[in-house]
Amino acid sequence: MYDPLTSSSPGIGEPYPQSYWASEIQAPAPNPLEGHINTPVAIIGAGYTGLSCAYHLAIEHNIPSIVLEANQIGWGCSGRNAGFVLNGTGRLSWPQIQKKWGEQTAARIYAEYRAGINTVSELIEQGNIDCDKSTGGYLKVAHKASLVNGLEQQAELLQKQFQDPVHFIHARTLQQQYLHSQEAYGALLFPYCFGVQPLKLAMGYASLAEAQGVSLCSHSPVRQWQNQQGKHLLTTPGGTIKADRVVIATNGYTPRQFNGAVDNRHFPVLSSVIVTEPLTEQQLEACGLKPGLMVMDTRALKYYYRLLPDNRILFGGRGAIRGKDAGHLVYRQRLLNALLQSFPQLKGLQAEHFWSGWVSVSLDDYPRICKADDTGSVYYSMGYCGSGVSFSTQAGKRLAQLVAGDHSLPDLPFFDSPLPKFPLASARRLGLWAFYHWGRLKDNTSLFG
Numbered sequence: 001m002y003d004p005l006t007s008s009s010p011g012i013g014e015p016y017p018q019s020y021w022a023s024e025i026q027a028p029a030p031n032p033l034e035g036h037i038n039t040p041v042a043i044i045g046a047g048y049t050g051l052s053c054a055y056h057l058a059i060e061h062n063i064p065s066i067v068l069e070a071n072q073i074g075w076g077c078s079g080r081n082a083g084f085v086l087n088g089t090g091r092l093s094w095p096q097i098q099k100k101w102g103e104q105t106a107a108r109i110y111a112e113y114r115a116g117i118n119t120v121s122e123l124i125e126q127g128n129i130d131c132d133k134s135t136g137g138y139l140k141v142a143h144k145a146s147l148v149n150g151l152e153q154q155a156e157l158l159q160k161q162f163q164d165p166v167h168f169i170h171a172r173t174l175q176q177q178y179l180h181s182q183e184a185y186g187a188l189l190f191p192y193c194f195g196v197q198p199l200k201l202a203m204g205y206a207s208l209a210e211a212q213g214v215s216l217c218s219h220s221p222v223r224q225w226q227n228q229q230g231k232h233l234l235t236t237p238g239g240t241i242k243a244d245r246v247v248i249a250t251n252g253y254t255p256r257q258f259n260g261a262v263d264n265r266h267f268p269v270l271s272s273v274i275v276t277e278p279l280t281e282q283q284l285e286a287c288g289l290k291p292g293l294m295v296m297d298t299r300a301l302k303y304y305y306r307l308l309p310d311n312r313i314l315f316g317g318r319g320a321i322r323g324k325d326a327g328h329l330v331y332r333q334r335l336l337n338a339l340l341q342s343f344p345q346l347k348g349l350q351a352e353h354f355w356s357g358w359v360s361v362s363l364d365d366y367p368r369i370c371k372a373d374d375t376g377s378v379y380y381s382m383g384y385c386g387s388g389v390s391f392s393t394q395a396g397k398r399l400a401q402l403v404a405g406d407h408s409l410p411d412l413p414f415f416d417s418p419l420p421k422f423p424l425a426s427a428r429r430l431g432l433w434a435f436y437h438w439g440r441l442k443d444n445t446s447l448f449g
């Protein structure tokens, strides 16, 4: 599998991974860039960030753009994720956010997160996007009894500070009405979060952008980037683009040594997913998983799952450390074991699909949406730390405002600074290995409560 820490290109026209999502769609015909084109804005990467930016540039600012994608539309994380449309991004908790920036900024961040969910909903509506939207809400589940108090406090904080309609669910109700799991002692229910078929969502964004005149070029990896008299010359195998401004929307798939604005400013980390065979009526009853519900636990190394519309379970968590190990069956089996640990009543259930993707982790656990260089002509948004379906869509909208020079952006820390550099870029994987060991110890012993 392509490894962004060691490879200088994500490939050219690579097929979609053999995911459950890709098995449900027809891959669009290749449309590589050909010849030489001048454009005001070139966008690199056709995931949610790039597509949303292109669409909003066209519809809200009347600025045409061209999107260059190395492989297929939504080939990166946007076509591989679990489809949880959540209220947030990054890895900072609400108490950490409040401590870092104060209550007023925290309130603005909260509003931006909710705006992200609304933006996804609006785009689905505007484009009449058929992406199997499911509205069961998102459940954050305490996997140990000792974590229940923390969740109750979180519910209180969110209700009081932000009037969030979240509510706490006690173990008994949880087990009776939401899931019959061995590892569920209490939970927070966020009723407004919803699920999607992520690749269909990406396709829908692409259609919206194309309807506004955006050119989407698949099979077009940017292999060379030169400055020519104040303009950017981007070279792909089939053609070149001369652009006044460039948006980097490559997130976890950003190749090694791509551009000084982003090199070593994030850490690509693998997340993996299995999808099981469809559950029988008896299995459905035994696990009690409520249709439409999306679940994530409180582990340091989190697991997340949901029941898909055709009664399969999607179950995800951390993957391998290196790209070359990503497809190893040990990681598929680990996810299946974790699923069966939560639901032993499903013993014998098989995984039919297994795939992985690169999420982009920032050094200080929150993303940036920014103007990246002194010339004021390179922009990026990345570092969503594995939580970016709604936020990347919103970030694309914000990037469009930045590119257009629109000064009505809200006052948020995402815009204030570039992503910080990792001090020892080459030691990132050793650090991840150590974190995984610490996480396993924390999640599986009572030493840490």
Ligand SMILES: Cc1cc2nc3c(=O)[nH]c(=O)nc-3n(C[C@H](O)[C@H](O)[C@H](O)COP(=O)(O)OP(=O)(O)OC[C@H]3O[C@@H](n4cnc5c(N)ncnc54)[C@H](O)[C@@H]3O)c2cc1C
Pocket (backbone or CB within 6 Å): 009, 010, 044, 045, 046, 047, 048, 049, 050, 068, 069, 070, 071, 072, 074, 075, 076, 077, 078, 079, 080, 081, 082, 083, 084, 085, 086, 220, 221, 222, 223, 249, 250, 251, 252, 253, 254, 255, 270, 271, 272, 273, 316, 356, 357, 358, 359, 384, 386, 387, 388, 389, 390, 391, 392
């Ligand atoms: C297994 C998994 C599960 C996840 N589940 C969830 C979830 O349930 N909810 C949630 O909120 N988030 C989830 N995420 C994260 C979420 O999917 C991402 O944050 C989001 O999709 C990022 O979108 P993006 O457009 O920024 O990047 P991507 O979708 O990764 O797109 C980047 C694109 O850039 C292209 N590219 C790279 N280099 C070049 C180049 N040189 N030239 C041209 N193109 C290039 C790549 O081919 C790629 O298509 C998950 C991620 C994974 C991997």
